[in-house]
Amino acid sequence: xxxxxxxxxxxxxxxxxxxxxxxxxxxxxxxxxxxxxxxxxxxxxxxxxxxxxxxxxxxxxxxxxxxxxxxxxxxxxxxxxxxxxxxxxxxxxxxxxxxxxxxxxxxxxxxxxxxxxxxxxxxxxxxxxxxxxxxxxxxxxxxxxxxxxxxxxxxxxxxxxxxxxxxxxxxxxxxxxxxxxxxxxxxxxxxxxxxxxxxxxxxxxxxxxxxxxxxxxxxxxxxxxxxxxxxxxxxxxxxxxxxxxxxxxxxxxxxxxxxxxxxxxxxxxxxxxxxxxxxxxxxxxxxxxxxxxxxxxxxxxxxxxxxxxxxxxxxxxxxxxxxxxxxxxxxxx
Amino acid sequence: xxxxxxxxxxxxxxxxxxxxxxxxxxxxxxxxxxxxxxxxxxxxxxxxxxxxxxxxxxxxxxxxxxxxxxxxxxxxxxxxxxxxxxxxxxxxxxxxxxxxxxxxxxxxxxxxxxxxxxxxxxxxxxxxxxxxxxxxxxxxxxxxxxxxxxxxxxxxxxxxxxxxxxxxxxxxxxxxxxxxxxxxxxxxxxxxxxxxxxxxxxxxxxxxxxxxxxxxxxxxxxxxxxxxxxxxxxxxxxxxxxxxxxxxxxxxxxxxxxxxxxxxxxxxxxxxxxxxxxxxxxxxxxxxxxxxxxxxxxxxxxxxxxxxxxxxxxxxxxxxxxxxxxxxxxxxx
DNA sequence: TTGAAAGCGCTAACAG
DNA sequence: CTGTTAGCGCTTTCAA
Numbered sequence: 001x002x003x004x005x006x007x008x009x010x011x012x013x014x015x016x017x018x019x020x021x022x023x024x025x026x027x028x029x030x031x032x033x034x035x036x037x038x039x040x041x042x043x044x045x046x047x048x049x050x051x052x053x054x055x056x057x058x059x060x061x062x063x064x065x066x067x068x069x070x071x072x073x074x075x076x077x078x079x080x081x082x083x084x085x086x087x088x089x090x091x092x093x094x095x096x097x098x099x100x101x102x103x104x105x106x107x108x109x110x111x112x113x114x115x116x117x118x119x120x121x122x123x124x125x126x127x128x129x130x131x132x133x134x135x136x137x138x139x140x141x142x143x144x145x146x147x148x149x150x151x152x153x154x155x156x157x158x159x160x161x162x163x164x165x166x167x168x169x170x171x172x173x174x175x176x177x178x179x180x181x182x183x184x185x186x187x188x189x190x191x192x193x194x195x196x197x198x199x200x201x202x203x204x205x206x207x208x209x210x211x212x213x214x215x216x217x218x219x220x221x222x223x224x225x226x227x228x229x230x231x232x233x234x235x236x237x238x239x240x241x242x243x244x245x246x247x248x249x250x251x252x253x254x255x256x257x258x259x260x261x262x263x264x265x266x267x268x269x270x271x272x273x274x275x276x277x278x279x280x281x282x283x284x285x286x287x288x289x290x291x292x293x294x295x296x297x298x299x300x301x302x303x304x305x306x307x308x309x310x311x312x313x314x315x316x317x318x319x320x321x322x323x324x325x326x327x328x329x330x331x332x333x
Numbered sequence: 334x335x336x337x338x339x340x341x342x343x344x345x346x347x348x349x350x351x352x353x354x355x356x357x358x359x360x361x362x363x364x365x366x367x368x369x370x371x372x373x374x375x376x377x378x379x380x381x382x383x384x385x386x387x388x389x390x391x392x393x394x395x396x397x398x399x400x401x402x403x404x405x406x407x408x409x410x411x412x413x414x415x416x417x418x419x420x421x422x423x424x425x426x427x428x429x430x431x432x433x434x435x436x437x438x439x440x441x442x443x444x445x446x447x448x449x450x451x452x453x454x455x456x457x458x459x460x461x462x463x464x465x466x467x468x469x470x471x472x473x474x475x476x477x478x479x480x481x482x483x484x485x486x487x488x489x490x491x492x493x494x495x496x497x498x499x500x501x502x503x504x505x506x507x508x509x510x511x512x513x514x515x516x517x518x519x520x521x522x523x524x525x526x527x528x529x530x531x532x533x534x535x536x537x538x539x540x541x542x543x544x545x546x547x548x549x550x551x552x553x554x555x556x557x558x559x560x561x562x563x564x565x566x567x568x569x570x571x572x573x574x575x576x577x578x579x580x581x582x583x584x585x586x587x588x589x590x591x592x593x594x595x596x597x598x599x600x601x602x603x604x605x606x607x608x609x610x611x612x613x614x615x616x617x618x619x620x621x622x623x624x625x626x627x628x629x630x631x632x633x634x635x636x637x638x639x640x641x642x643x644x645x646x647x648x649x650x651x652x653x654x655x656x657x658x659x660x661x662x663x664x665x666x
Numbered sequence: 667t668t669g670a671a672a673g674c675g676c677t678a679a680c681a682g
Numbered sequence: 683c684t685g686t687t688a689g690c691g692c693t694t695t696c697a698a
Contacts (some may be wrong), residue, residue, distance in 0.1 A: 009691055009693090010691065010692065011691085020668070021693090022668075022670080022693080023668065023669075025693055025694085026668090026694095032667065033668090034667070035667060035668085038667085053691080053692070054452070054692070055452055056692090057690075057691035057693090058691080058693080059389050059674095059692095060389045060674050060675070060692075061449075061674050061693050065389070065453075075414070075418040076415075080413050081410075085409055088434075089437070092435070097434070097453065099400070099431065099432050100417075100431055101425070101430070102425070104422065170561060223609075250610075263400065276615070277610040279587075280613075280614045280615060282613060282614060282615025282616060283617060303529065340675095343676065352684080353684070353685045354675090354676080354677090355677080355687095357683095358677055358678085359678095368683060368684085387674090387675055389674090389675080390675035390677090392676095392691090393674090393676075393690050394676050394677050394690050395690085396690075456667095559680075
């Protein structure tokens with residue numbers, strides 16, 4: 001293991017300016033107890049040499065890295081991309097860097113990835129963790145400061161989440177109002193907590209309307225998953241389908257097209273999330289708008305408070321807004 | 334500035350195991366020169382205490398962080414999202430973490446963001462930098478090890494790029510073959526190097542076919558930019574339009590729809606990149622497929638080589654593949 | 667107001 | 683094979 005050649009350090013500057021390293025440190029940190037004239041000279045020397053303090057060394061001694069970590073289940077999912085973007089923009093505005101970790105839907109690695117990422121940073125945003133309730137409850141305290149996105153997480157941890165129960169309720173009710181009585185729901189990963197919320201909304205629909213039949217199909221979270229479910233969906237003879245998210249819904253639409261099933265004439269399809277491209281799909285997809293990048297910003301704000309030792313932010317739930325587009329229509333009679 | 338409470342460190346483990354810190358260090362690093370029995374005991378103690386070495390301290394002494402930085406112009410752009418994902422996946426496979434920095438198309442901050450990010454990491458992937466040639470040439474040597482994506486960068490720096498010249502050539506030729514003789518091109522940011530490549534391809538088209546007229550319009554890189562250009566495009570009376578990228582093209586399509594101009598009946602529209610959603614657009618968008626996530630993987634591979642002190646990888650150019658879909662058709666007569 | 671010295675947590679050269 | 687020691691680059695008491 002060859003050690004890299006050493007670089008310009010604080011002593012070099014100190015020596016050149018004829019002062020002690022301590023003084024250079026004070027100047028670089030804007031400590032006002034330094035003689036103005038001396039400070040000027042040091043600053044000049046530093047500029048001349050192109051010196052700036054090694055962030056690693058500072059991190060070690062100060063115990064803070066000015067960096068946070070964001071753990072997402074899948075970087076290919078537009079929802080998490082948006083959340084990441086929201087976090088990244090606002091964190092960088094506050095002078096923080098962002099480390100990103102993609103678990104790739106591998107539940108088994110969530111824990112270690114989060115732990116590892118957390119150790120190199122000052123705090124963590126855990127997005128939609130897929131692990132079991134017990135594991136999460138045990139893990140979170142070891143991760144503080146941490147905030148959780150799109151999953152509920154007890155009372156000690158700030159939560160920023162979309163209310164998927166309400167979202168699915170609105171979408172399902174919209175379909176019911178259009179006359180659909182046989183509705184299929186393409187469920188996401190069982191492990192996903194938001195999937196449970198969605199299921200609850202379906203239960204409620206069943207309770208409220210005894211003339212409706214809701215069929216749940218195990219599917220997945222990706223475009224491919226949605227496309228792959230097409231035959232099962234057709235077999236149910238449902239007149240409407242709701243995707244776990246827009247990706248699944250869009251995949252299904254594509255699959256239906258390949259089977260020459262028309263959307264929305266033969267079957268209505270709706271998604272959840274309202275990803276940026278839902279509106280440009282063919283046909284434009286009915287969905288429920290989740291304010292993802294704002295949620296990212298709030299996640300950062302909550303984490304920032306924690307990092308600064310301020311009181312934890314309360315859990316925040318965002319109610320998605322139903323966005324009716326052309327992929328849903330009256331049920332065929 | 335309150336110093337955080339100190340945590341479990343190597344001396345705690347050493348003390349508990351009745352050995353020196355050096356021995357613990359050796360054990361933790363798998364150094365084989367330790368008595369197996371002793372090693373076992375140390376490992377046991379470490380596990381018992383839940384100890385693992387502080388990465389910050391290791392980074393400082395070893396001079397490597399096991400982290401790389403990725404700088405992108407815009408995290409909202411699917412192309413950069415995919416590149417980031419490709420890098421992230423492959424880097425993490427090799428035990429590296431990824432710091433992400435979004436410049437938000439702010440040319441003035443590219444330099445400082447890249448420099449800052451580089452200082453906390455072992456290497457940098459600079460994606461499609463927008464800064465001027467001279468500035469880039471001056472900056473790159475201060476960033477090594479660094480690899481550049483989607484922009485040419487002299488001979489000392491590995492480059493991973495899509496051949497946009499070829500891509501635009503194929504798209505333009507495709508339109509020409511469909512009978513289009515009046516084609517409008519929605520240019521991206523002037524600063525973008527790949528924009529220049531695209532312009533070259535248009536020049537070539539003009540040279541080869543003196544019956545074709547190619548109009549260039551300053552536009553931008555986003556969906557909104559494309560939508561905003563709609564009236565200008567209509568005013569040109571062109572029968573076909575090529576977007577700087579798929580986002581612009583999709584924006585234009587949407588704008589045209591709002592003006593009741595039919596695609597492709599009245600005007601053909603094509604994009605560049607073939608982002609994941611190009612195929613689900615309405616109508617599905619003709620584009621040129623850029624293998625973004627593979628490019629990300631190659632970018633990591635090239636950077637990894639550099640970090641390990643191996644010889645620099647040669648510049649790699651990927652030729653995009655024309656993907657004809659329903660947004661382009663024969664020119665109206 | 668400034669400098670000397672200790673120490674953040676770790677690794678590696680050097681003795682033994 | 684193991685411990686002692688020095689030092690990565692910085693900040694921060696403590697004394698002067």
